[in-house]
Amino acid sequence: MITIGIVGATGYTGVELMRLVTMHPDVELKVVTSNTEKNEQVINVFPNLRSHINLKFDQHDTEKLNECDLVFFATPHATAMKQVPRLLEKDCRVIDLSADFRIQDPEIWETWYGVKHACPEIINTAVYGLPELYRDKIKDAKLVANPGCYPTAIILALLPAIKNSLIDIKDIIADAKSGISGAGRKATLATQFSEIAESFKAYSVSGHRHLPEMLQTLKSINGDDQIELTFTPHLVPMNRGIFATVYVKPNDHTVTMQKVYTDYYEKELFVDLMPPGSHPDTLSVRATNMCRISLHPGENEYQHTIILSVIDNLVKGAAGQAIQNMNLMYGFDEATGLLEPGLIP
Numbered sequence: 001m002i003t004i005g006i007v008g009a010t011g012y013t014g015v016e017l018m019r020l021v022t023m024h025p026d027v028e029l030k031v032v033t034s035n036t037e038k039n040e041q042v043i044n045v046f047p048n049l050r051s052h053i054n055l056k057f058d059q060h061d062t063e064k065l066n067e068c069d070l071v072f073f074a075t076p077h078a079t080a081m082k083q084v085p086r087l088l089e090k091d092c093r094v095i096d097l098s099a100d101f102r103i104q105d106p107e108i109w110e111t112w113y114g115v116k117h118a119c120p121e122i123i124n125t126a127v128y129g130l131p132e133l134y135r136d137k138i139k140d141a142k143l144v145a146n147p148g149c150y151p152t153a154i155i156l157a158l159l160p161a162i163k164n165s166l167i168d169i170k171d172i173i174a175d176a177k178s179g180i181s182g183a184g185r186k187a188t189l190a191t192q193f194s195e196i197a198e199s200f201k202a203y204s205v206s207g208h209r210h211l212p213e214m215l216q217t218l219k220s221i222n223g224d225d226q227i228e229l230t231f232t233p234h235l236v237p238m239n240r241g242i243f244a245t246v247y248v249k250p251n252d253h254t255v256t257m258q259k260v261y262t263d264y265y266e267k268e269l270f271v272d273l274m275p276p277g278s279h280p281d282t283l284s285v286r287a288t289n290m291c292r293i294s295l296h297p298g299e300n301e302y303q304h305t306i307i308l309s310v311i312d313n314l315v316k317g318a319a320g321q322a323i324q325n326m327n328l329m330y331g332f333d334e335a336t337g338l339l340e341p342g343l344i345p
Helices: 012-021 063-067 078-089 106-113 118-127 131-139 150-163 211-224 257-265 317-327
Strands: 002-009 028-033 072-073 093-096 143-145 167-178 229-235 244-252 271-272 293-294 305-311
Touching: 002 012, 002 063, 012 028, 012 317, 028 063, 063 078, 072 078, 072 271, 072 317, 078 093, 078 118, 093 317, 106 118, 106 211, 131 150, 131 317, 143 317, 150 167, 150 211, 150 229, 150 257, 150 293, 150 305, 150 317, 211 229, 257 271, 257 293, 305 317
Parallel strands: 002 028, 002 072, 072 093, 093 143, 167 229, 271 293
Antiparallel strands: 167 244, 244 305, 293 305
């Protein structure tokens, strides 16, 4: 049994973490924090957790966090980096669900996030928390940088192809759609019902903050700096879900990409490679830690192969993957607390 704390527990990712840890037999939730709701009972803010959590929200910098074995940060960027060094000194392990430790070059991070990094000296100690790529490193990590939601869906779609040099790495296009929970719980005009309902729009077309994270990780797969990725995110009027449509040019049309993917993901618990020509949908992964992928080869050597990848942005794209990483870090069965089937409707 380990004790955990969740910093930033009133955002969508934070409440999803609370929901998931209540189903984990090896975890005791000891501290939850919220600067806006401090001293309020959790169940008064989130009635769905009645009879599951009997805690009040503390403020983010509470000393109670020092007593935890592991602390999750479900906070906006530039928050975790101010507290993580102190927690590491207290022998707490940390899983950061924000972007503070995902990008290894602090100058690149500062360019994209617009602030000075508070602890650049520990960035390189963080392990990128994608189990399908860095499982062994995650097991021994003190600090895990949980991947973003778009990167999770897109990297998993590309991982076997790049690992096995199946595609032209200078011709990759990722067209991805997200539910509005990906924008966070803070009230903004752009995510109000009357603004988003019956609408579908692209955003950050000139450059999204997840792009350097994806490029860094894709380049690490085979050590090639030549990877070029065109990425366009879209916002769609649904609560949860990421749908990534990825276009790639195969290097050799005689290679059966389906078999390569089948072999690569055969033992992965949370990647479901579907039969050729399948059409996965976001509803099938709602509230699950599953990524579903399908391949659609082009009809001739001049056409792109299309890879479809779907996840729940709050689970496999955030809180569920964080629990998966925690399981690895503490030697629990990797699937513990994460085997609930999807919700339909």
